[in-house]
Amino acid sequence: MEGAKESKLVNGKKKIPPKILMPDHVHIKAGKKLRIEAHVYGKPQPVCKWLKGDQDVLTSSRLAVHKAEKSSVLIIKDVTRKDSDFYTLTAENSSGTDSQKIRVIVMDKPGPPQPPFDISEIDADACTLAWHIPLEDGGSNITNYVVEKCDVSRGDWVTALASVTKTSCRIGKLIPGEEYMFRVRAENRFGISEPLISGKMIAQFPFDVPSEPKNARITKVNKDCIFVAWDKPDSDGGSPITGYLIERKERNSLLWVKANDTAVRSTEYPCVGLIEGLEYTFRIYALNRAGASKPSKPTEFVTARAPVDPPGKPEVIDVTKSTVSLIWTRPKHDGGSKLIGYFVEACKLPGDKWVRCNTTPHQIPLEEYTATDLEENAQYQFRAIAKTAVNISRPSEPSDPVTIHPENGKKCKSI
Missing domain, CATH: 2.60.40.10 (Immunoglobulins)
Structure with a gap:
């Protein structure tokens, strides 16, 4: 009888839907023990279940769930970043269901990039x-x-x-x-x-250094300055050429020394600071972002000497209806290098444009020349330029003006 009365009293109590109280997040350092205590209320006593994400929590030697009359405790030992997630506790009885989430953030060193x-x-x-x-x-x-x-x-x-x-x-x-x-x-x-x-x-550029410059040569000589010229390399190596480096060497020295402090952008350079009477040779490097090319073939040795003097003023010795014959005197000083010939230039008056009559100095090896294909009755002046193996003179003083006469082969004086 007493047992039946107790049962009746229990059944007569008011039913209460489940209610869960726990924080919505927790931070914990890696390696520590995590303990989440949730207070669970309701009548009859709710049945509780934990989820990690959407998967049931599985107990192990590291994870345990402790249940009490009014609580459910989740314990995880030695937490790692893998334990970071949303955990959900669901409580259910005959009066209803309640769920609460808690975000677990395990604080640790980051994962690798x-x-x-x-x-x-x-x-x-x-x-x-x-x-x-x-x-x-x-x-x-x-x-x-x-x-x-x-x-x-x-x-x-x-x-x-x-x-x-x-x-x-x-x-x-x-x-x-x-x-x-x-x-x-x-x-x-x-x-x-x-x-x-x-x-x-x-560690290398995706391109190469240039090939070596071509045809290094001497274009002008003075007693303390020699002009060197060259042609561009066949290949820039895949990157634009940024300049050139010039080196010089004396005949009796084994050492090459720089002739320029900064990269030269053009293909000609005056090498200064030379000693009169010494012989020099020069070589050129091309530069790009990858570095310097191999050196060019060196120039021939040349002596630093005074430049060649201009020839004497041309004199007219004969005129025809289309030609003029000229003579002049050799330069007083050849600059220490062999004279190889002359250029002759003509200027049709009253203009001021000088036009070369020959293309190479070898065509006029001596101090005489006959200009052809001139315009009949026109007036001209002529001048001569001496060329040595390494230098070229300034133009001579122009000849006196001469008029091209129609009388073929007639000797005449300049006017």
């Missing part, structure tokens, strides 16, 4: 690296990346950049021609991640 790990803009001593943010930030903002480099031939890792705030950087101070690998780690306030490691690369 994510691939692809790109290497671009490779130069002889630098390159650009780029990567992606870690999938796991460790529950704390990424504050920094640490970039290391490894010279493959040596095998040791050294810090290249200790503080990178973006997911890319420029690495310098590489040794040209050496092979490198790189690795990057993410850092937050709890520590530094495992590294993301790049493939191998060689």
Whole structure:
């Protein structure tokens, strides 16, 4: 009888739907023990179930669920970042159901940066690296990346950049021609991640140095200055030529020395500071971003001497209806180099344009010349220019004006 009375009293109590009270989030450092206590109310006593995400929580040596009359406690030992998730507690009785979520944030060092790990803009001593943010930030903002480099031939890792705030950087101070690998780690306030490691690369430009300049030659000689000229290389190596470097050497020296302090942009250069009477030879290097070419073939040796004097004023010795015959005197000083011939130039008056009558000095080896194909009755002046093996003179004083007469073969004086 007493048992039946108790049962009746129980059945007569008011039913209460489940109610769960617990925080909506919790932060915990990795390696610690997580304890989530949820207060559960309701009559009859609710049945409780924990979920991680949408999966049932499975008990193990590391995870346990303790149930009491008015609580349910979830315990996880030695938490890791994998334990970070939304956990849901569901309580159910005959009067209803209640669910509450709690976000568990395990605070740890971040996961490694994510691939692809790109290497671009490779130069002889630098390159650009780029990567992606870690999938796991460790529950704390990424504050920094640490970039290391490894010279493959040596095998040791050294810090290249200790503080990178973006997911890319420029690495310098590489040794040209050496092979490198790189690795990057993410850092937050709890520590530094495992590294993301790049493939191998060689520190070199994606193009070559130019080929050597061609046809290095002497174009003018003075007692303390020699003009050197050359032709552009056949190949720029895949990168525009930025200039030229000139070297000189004395005949009795073994050493080549620079003749210019900064790169020369043109293909001719006056090499100054020479000593009169010494013999010099010159060679040229072409430059681009990859470096200097092989040297050109050296010029012939030439003596630094005073320039060749101009020839004497041409004199007219004969005139026809289309020709004029001229003579002049040799230069008083040939500059110390063999005279190889002359250029003769004509100017039709009253103009001032001088036109060469011959294309090479070898065509006029002596101090005489007959200009042909002249315009009948026109008036001309002529001048001569001496050419040695290494130099060319200033033009001579112009001849007196001469009129082309129709009388063929008649001797006449200049007018």
